[in-house]
Amino acid sequence: MTVFDDLVGQDQATAVLSRAAAAAGEVVSGGRGAGMTHAWLFTGPPGSGREYAARAFAAALMCPDAGCGHCDQCHQVMIGSHPDLESVRPEGLSYSVKQTRELILRAAGAPTQGRWRVILFEDADRATESAANALLKAIEEPPPRTVWLLCAPALDDLVITIRSRCRLVTLTTPSTEAVAHVLATRDSVPWETATFAARAAQGHISRARALALDEGARRRREAVLSIPRSLTGVGECITAAERLVKTAEEEAAAATAALNDDETSELRKIYGEGSTGKGLNRGLVRGGAGALKELEDRQKSRATRIKRDSLDAALLELVSFYRDVLAMQFGAAVELANDDIRFDLDQLAKRLTPEETLRRIDAIMQCRERLAANVNPQIAVEAMMLALRG
Numbered sequence: 219m220t221v222f223d224d225l226v227g228q229d230q231a232t233a234v235l236s237r238a239a240a241a242a243g244e245v246v247s248g249g250r251g252a253g254m255t256h257a258w259l260f261t262g263p264p265g266s267g268r269e270y271a272a273r274a275f276a277a278a279l280m281c282p283d284a285g286c287g288h289c290d291q292c293h294q295v296m297i298g299s300h301p302d303l304e305s306v307r308p309e310g311l312s313y314s315v316k317q318t319r320e321l322i323l324r325a326a327g328a329p330t331q332g333r334w335r336v337i338l339f340e341d342a343d344r345a346t347e348s349a350a351n352a353l354l355k356a357i358e359e360p361p362p363r364t365v366w367l368l369c370a371p372a373l374d375d376l377v378i379t380i381r382s383r384c385r386l387v388t389l390t391t392p393s394t395e396a397v398a399h400v401l402a403t404r405d406s407v408p409w410e411t412a413t414f415a416a417r418a419a420q421g422h423i424s425r426a427r428a429l430a431l432d433e434g435a436r437r438r439r440e441a442v443l444s445i446p447r448s449l450t451g452v453g454e455c456i457t458a459a460e461r462l463v464k465t466a467e468e469e470a471a472a473a474t475a476a477l478n479d480d481e482t483s484e485l486r487k488i489y490g491e492g493s494t495g496k497g498l499n500r501g502l503v504r505g506g507a508g509a510l511k512e513l514e515d516r517q518k519s520r521a522t523r524i525k526r527d528s529l530d531a532a533l534l535e536l537v538s539f540y541r542d543v544l545a546m547q548f549g550a551a552v553e554l555a556n557d558d559i560r561f562d563l564d565q566l567a568k569r570l571t572p573e574e575t576l577r578r579i580d581a582i583m584q585c586r587e588r589l590a591a592n593v594n595p596q597i598a599v600e601a602m603m604l605a606l607r608g
């Protein structure tokens with residue numbers, strides 16, 4: 219098993235990244251490490267797993283075994299708590315020059331664990347022009363142990379000066395067949411369930427796995443897909459919005475609670491907390507309180523991120539619903555993501571015009587943008603539900 223196992227259907231990218239991770243290991247042990255580069259650009263359509271690939275590569279850089287997938291280093295990178303990995307998203311709709319400069323400053327520090335300092339720059343296409351210029355300087359003269367991993371949908375989304383300095387990793391959306399195959403062989407999922415999950419997840423392997431193995435994930439999907447037919451009046455729209463936001467909160471709480479407990483007790487062990495210590499900082503040796511505070515800040519921002527991701531996943535589910543409706547309206551011979559609820563799709567396809575369907579997709583995309591810009595979720599989702607009504 220390696221950290222690259224879940225990069226389904228990305229053989230070429232996996233080969234490049236594995237080789238580079240091995241070269242990076244040579245550099246750490248004093249060798250030349252030909253093939254290692256300080257700036258990487260991961261491109262691919264949504265769902266192709268570009269952020270996932272970048273994260274897996276970060277794990278392979280930190281891991282003494284080039285990405286074994288089960289050591290502490292790999293684990294910390296994959297759950298987003300590694301001290302030498304900084305994963306950033308734009309604050310609001312784009313990266314400001316201020317946010318980028320602060321990041322560059324932090325990127326210049328030496329790695330605390332002695333290997334690499336990795337900056338994972340998600341949505342690099344959202345850097346403003348001045349932010350891109352600041353970034354360019356940082357990429358041109360990187361500190362010896364700093365690696366930049368930029369992610370963007372397509373090559374054209376970045377200014378040429380930046381992309382010409384990055385090594386390119388191109389990802390593609392894996393086919394339903396490829397994803398189903400992995401679920402069936404590696405997770406022993408029955409073929410029919412595997413196909414359903416792969417189709418519903420539209421190439422997102424981790425999403426497909428959750429749908430195949432987790433009853434709760436399947437139930438949440440059903441709840442989301444039942445939203446369009448429930449929006450009969452204003453009151454129903456508001457209730458639907460409340461429910462969607464609350465579900466995202468609960469999902470995030472469940473996902474973070476387990477992670478947080480593990481990390482906190484691990485940190486307390488490192489700093490030698492006495493068994494009688496009850497208060498937050500009591501019994502921790504010097505430096506422990508600061509480290510604990512830092513960990514708590516990191517956990518808080520991760521909780522926010524998971525909540526936002528979970529809400530975004532639900533919105534993408536809704537987009538897939540209306541895209542299926544649109545495909546039916548045009549009689550397009552494409553695979554429907556939500557083939558299991560064909561009846562619902564068909565009903566709506568007959569009632570709406572294609573223009574009305576498109577307007578609904580727009581409303582969902584606008585809601586996603588507003589959420590990314592930190593608009594209050596309840597307000598943004600309510601406005602969207604009202605636009606989906608009827």
Ligand SMILES: [Zn+2]
Nearest residue numbers: 281286289292
């Ligand atoms: Zn490892």
